[in-house]
Amino acid sequence: MNGQFAEEEWKLLLDLVSREFGLVFQDSRRRHLESRLTPRLRVLGLESFGAYYRYLARHPERGAELRELARIVTNNETYFFREAHHFDLLVQHVVPQLFVRGQPGSLRVLSAGCSSGDEAYSIVIALQGALLDRAGLDWHIDACDLNPARITQAREGLYEAGSLRACDELGRSAHFSAQGERFRLRPEHRRGTSFFEANLAVAGLKLPAAPYHVIFCRNVLIYFSEEAFHRTLSHFHRTLVAGGYLFLGHAESLIGRRSDFQPVRLSNSIVYRKQDTGA
Amino acid sequence: MTGGALSDAQQRLATLQAAAASAGRDQAIVVGLTDASPLVRQNAIALAARYLTPEVLAEFLADDENAILRNAAQAALERQGPHAIPHLVSLTQGPNHEVAFFAVQILSTINDVSAKQALLPLLDHTDRNIAQAAVEALGHMRAPEAVPALIRLLVGDPWLQFAAASALGRIGDARAVGPLLERLDDELLAEMVVEALGRIGDAAGLVPLLDRLVSSDRLPLRDQLLLAVAAILEHNPGLRGVPARARLWQPEVRVGLGEYLGGLLVMHDALLARSAGVLVVHAELWEQMPALLARSPDPGEEGWLQGMLRRCRRRARAEWLPLLRHPDPRVRAGTLLHVPFGAGAGPAVAACLQDQDAEVRAAACLALGRLREPSAAAALARALRSGDARESETAARALAQLPRKSLAELAPDLRLGVGEEQMLRALAVLEQARSTMHQEGVRALAQDSRPALRQAALRVLGRYPGHAADEWIVAGLRDEDTAVRIATVEILVRRRCRKAIPALVELLPAGDPLRYHLVRALGRLRARVAASRLQALYGEAPLHERIEIVVALNQMAPAGLLAFLRQVLDETDIELRRVASDGFVRAAGVRELDAIVALARDSDWVVRNHAAWGLGRLGLPAAKPHLLVLARDVEPLVARTARAALGRLVSDKPGLDA
Numbered sequence: 001m002n003g004q005f006a007e008e009e010w011k012l013l014l015d016l017v018s019r020e021f022g023l024v025f026q027d028s029r030r031r032h033l034e035s036r037l038t039p040r041l042r043v044l045g046l047e048s049f050g051a052y053y054r055y056l057a058r059h060p061e062r063g064a065e066l067r068e069l070a071r072i073v074t075n076n077e078t079y080f081f082r083e084a085h086h087f088d089l090l091v092q093h094v095v096p097q098l099f100v101r102g103q104p105g106s107l108r109v110l111s112a113g114c115s116s117g118d119e120a121y122s123i124v125i126a127l128q129g130a131l132l133d134r135a136g137l138d139w140h141i142d143a144c145d146l147n148p149a150r151i152t153q154a155r156e157g158l159y160e161a162g163s164l165r166a167c168d169e170l171g172r173s174a175h176f177s178a179q180g181e182r183f184r185l186r187p188e189h190r191r192g193t194s195f196f197e198a199n200l201a202v203a204g205l206k207l208p209a210a211p212y213h214v215i216f217c218r219n220v221l222i223y224f225s226e227e228a229f230h231r232t233l234s235h236f237h238r239t240l241v242a243g244g245y246l247f248l249g250h251a252e253s254l255i256g257r258r259s260d261f262q263p264v265r266l267s268n269s270i271v272y273r274k275q276d277t278g279a
Numbered sequence: 280m281t282g283g284a285l286s287d288a289q290q291r292l293a294t295l296q297a298a299a300a301s302a303g304r305d306q307a308i309v310v311g312l313t314d315a316s317p318l319v320r321q322n323a324i325a326l327a328a329r330y331l332t333p334e335v336l337a338e339f340l341a342d343d344e345n346a347i348l349r350n351a352a353q354a355a356l357e358r359q360g361p362h363a364i365p366h367l368v369s370l371t372q373g374p375n376h377e378v379a380f381f382a383v384q385i386l387s388t389i390n391d392v393s394a395k396q397a398l399l400p401l402l403d404h405t406d407r408n409i410a411q412a413a414v415e416a417l418g419h420m421r422a423p424e425a426v427p428a429l430i431r432l433l434v435g436d437p438w439l440q441f442a443a444a445s446a447l448g449r450i451g452d453a454r455a456v457g458p459l460l461e462r463l464d465d466e467l468l469a470e471m472v473v474e475a476l477g478r479i480g481d482a483a484g485l486v487p488l489l490d491r492l493v494s495s496d497r498l499p500l501r502d503q504l505l506l507a508v509a510a511i512l513e514h515n516p517g518l519r520g521v522p523a524r525a526r527l528w529q530p531e532v533r534v535g536l537g538e539y540l541g542g543l544l545v546m547h548d549a550l551l552a553r554s555a556g557v558l559v560v561h562a563e564l565w566e567q568m569p570a571l572l573a574r575s576p577d578p579g580e581e582g583w584l585q586g587m588l589r590r591c592r593r594r595a596r597a598e599w600l601p602l603l604r605h606p607d608p609r610v611r612a613g614t615l616l617h618v619p620f621g622a623g624a625g626p627a628v629a630a631c632l633q634d635q636d637a638e639v640r641a642a643a644c645l646a647l648g649r650l651r652e653p654s655a656a657a658a659l660a661r662a663l664r665s666g667d668a669r670e671s672e673t674a675a676r677a678l679a680q681l682p683r684k685s686l687a688e689l690a691p692d693l694r695l696g697v698g699e700e701q702m703l704r705a706l707a708v709l710e711q712a713r714s715t716m717h718q719e720g721v722r723a724l725a726q727d728s729r730p731a732l733r734q735a736a737l738r739v740l741g742r743y744p745g746h747a748a749d750e751w752i753v754a755g756l757r758d759e760d761t762a763v764r765i766a767t768v769e770i771l772v773r774r775r776c777r778k779a780i781p782a783l784v785e786l787l788p789a790g791d792p793l794r795y796h797l798v799r800a801l802g803r804l805r806a807r808v809a810a811s812r813l814q815a816l817y818g819e820a821p822l823h824e825r826i827e828i829v830v831a832l833n834q835m836a837p838a839g840l841l842a843f844l845r846q847v848l849d850e851t852d853i854e855l856r857r858v859a860s861d862g863f864v865r866a867a868g869v870r871e872l873d874a875i876v877a878l879a880r881d882s883d884w885v886v887r888n889h890a891a892w893g894l895g896r897l898g899l900p901a902a903k904p905h906l907l908v909l910a911r912d913v914e915p916l917v918a919r920t921a922r923a924a925l926g927r928l929v930s931d932k933p934g935l936d937a
Contacts, residue, residue, distance in 0.1 A: 045765055
């Protein structure tokens with residue numbers, strides 16, 4: 001399949017990415033994706049995207065290559081305290097609604113599509129900054145991503161300066177130690193975090209610390225197909241406690257798309273609360 | 280709304296899909312067209328395009344009580360393409376002006392040449408909405424036959440002037456330049472006229488637009504003027520700078536213009552910045568050159584900027600030295616990357632290999648490569664050995680561009696006892712340069728104990744001209760390391776080395792991962808002599824190899840291929856059937872028409888896509904009814920292939936006699 005079937009090869013590949021990972025790529029990103037996949041063709045000794053598709057579809061070693069593909073298609077950038085008001089909402093509004101200050105409690109959070117862990121660690125820093133640990137709160141933060149390289153980086157806790165772009169000088173020195181031109185997260189901010197590889201878009205996903213009080217899934221769903229979007233949201237609904245909260249990115253909305261999450265205005269932001277549908 | 284109701288939507292989707300094969304199909308599709316779930320609606324639209332007639336769908340266009348149904352019907356008619364054209368054309372002439380308006384819009388989206396003539400009379404329609412839709416449609420369809428009428432509309436009904444200017448820009452016909460320039464003074468129309476002149480790109484518009492640009496202080500219009508001027512300059516590579524009669528050469532306007540362009544060059548808006556760069560170069564606003572060169576590391580800008588600077592080569596060559604000493608490293612790197620240096624620049628450029636900034640050093644390597652400066656070979660070889668990864672990579676690229684003899688500098692890198700990494704870097708240079716120097720050392724490394732070196736040396740040998748190296752490379756097929764053997768197979772294919780075919784065939788019984796590559800290599804080499812071996816292997820090979828065997832046989836096109844592929848088409852694995860249908864439609868003759876028609880009804884869209892292409896390839900009038908069905912396929916790609924195929928049939932107006 002080549003020449004006049006180039007469009008067909010491309011569609012087969014995109015359908016596979018959508019099927020396996022729930023991700024949708026617009027045509028405008030085609031060249032970008034092609035240039036990122038071309039080195040894989042060289043490594044595998046393949047001459048065309050059609051041959052690459054067939055490899056991914058039927059080769060006995062497709063599993064390993066799908067992991068490589070996941071790494072390539074999910075290489076999204078993030079940084080510490082991205083949309084910082086969300087972390088304020090967590091400590092000022094959400095936690096006080098769920099737990100009584102001064103009494104022991106255990107908060108369970110999922111950072112879904114955590115990339116290199118910036119979000120999960122930002123949550124820890126925010127909870128510690130509000131002295132909630134001293135007020136009797138314990139926490140467990142599960143953080144998962146499709147990209148195994150990102151999970152490795154998250155576990156390592158070593159970041160480029162770009163990941164700290166939203167931190168001021170004080171924040172940098174308080175939470176990180178310089179290591180050459182990079183920055184290592186201080187060990188105390190790793191407390192209660194657990195990173196693992198997971199594909200949010202597959203049916204029957206097992207999440208270790210479910211049910212969660214809060215799920216962060218920001219700037220992930222915008223890349224999902226309609227089907228994967230709904231499958232993931234249904235999964236979140238099942239894995240949240242009654243009245244649990246879902247935080248999405250500012251460009252993402254469930255209004256008019258899901259009836260099982262209620263939009264809630266906290267401060268000047270919209271977050272979503274699980275509606276008990278009885279379903 | 281979905282969510283708790285998600286399972287309901289999925290259930291409705293399943294019901295709809297099941298109904299597509301039942302007696303109540305049409306009714307189920309119509310219900311699906313107004314479903315609350317976009318997922319169900321989209322599926323219903325695809326099915327409507329496939330199964331409902333244009334007449335039925337057009338009735339929904341008239342339903343102004345139900346916007347969802349009307350929108351869905353519009354989408355379905357658009358997907359029907361040529362099949363819907365005759366009825367849509369009749370609707371444009373009908374008494375219901377609202378329906379006629381929608382019909383024109385749909386014809387515009389379908390964008391089939393056969394509708395143009397039907398749209399032309401509508402430019403004078405008494406209903407201005409229909410006339411405007413026709414203007415927009417003819418612009419979208421880039422119909423040059425509409426240009427005289429559109430020019431007339433530029434001074435006609437004010438309602439239509441804006442659309443007419445836009446359409447003339449889209450069509451891009453130079454006949455419109457004069458009439459558009461005459462409307463530049465119309466404040467309401469000016470921005471659209473400027474955009475249209477930019478799109479047309481004709482040089483006659485340049486000076487009038489430039490004169491407006493230097494005198495304009497209305498920002499949106501000024502930016503629009505700049506975009507248009509840049510588009511014209513880029514569209515006319517023969518223009519050597521801005522004509523002397525333009526006002527921008529007057530000293531009193533150059534300062535203000537330079538400030539305006541300088542401000543744009545540091546903006547994130549890539550299009551405006553690039554347009555500013557075009558004018559900086561053509562108007563020789565040299566004081567803005569550092570800002571332009573500092574932008575050069577932006578992705579995608581490199582080739583463009585080099586091309587621009589070549590247009591002012593003489594001045595760039597005369598004034599590059601201060602830029603090379605600029606305090607901003609981005610300017611120094613940009614200068615090295617993009618300025619077309621002349622003879623004698625070598626020493627100054629080579630001095631930049633000592634720059635404290637790594638990007639400047641890497642850019643210096645590339646500049647020396649472009650200069651093909653032999654005296655830089657030693658310095659580049661040092662950068663290759665001891666530079667950081669980027670510097671080493673650019674030094675390798677530069678060395679590969681130098682005159683062949685310069686690569687003598689690499690002799691120390693290939694000696695026994697040198698580290699593996701250093702040897703690999705040197706071999707990469709020889710490979711890029713397609714050099715046969717250091718042949719003895721390279722051949723020795725092809726038998727080194729380290730697999731990475733053997734593989735790299737084989738790659739160098741793979742670039743040797745003629746067939747002298749073939750035997751040395753074929754020896755790599757017996758390497759103890761599988762990765763080296765696989766790399767050897769790829770090298771032989773790239774050399775189109777048919778001499779290696781017997782050796783490749785001999786290795787076919789190997790059960791290791793090599794066989795997958797051997798099969799593919801034999802296909803790419805069109806090694807028809809191996810066809811019977813591959814067919815014999817097919818029965819016992821694992822699935823992924825069977826798929827590649829079919830692909831290889833498709834490439835070889837041996838006798839008896841069609842019979843073999845017919846058997847494969849009966850297999851259950853979808854990927855096998857897909858590659859088999861690909862080969863079948865390529866090899867099929869007129870006698871296979873019925874078999875291809877059967878493939879056109881396959882449940883898999885890829886197989887149907889191949890059938891559509893195959894029917895077009897045969898070019899028989901008898902294929903037309905089947906292609907008209909495929910042109911409404913639920914999968915848009917199949918529909919597009921079928922429409923292209925219809926265009927190749929003997930009949931030249933698809934759709935009109937459907």
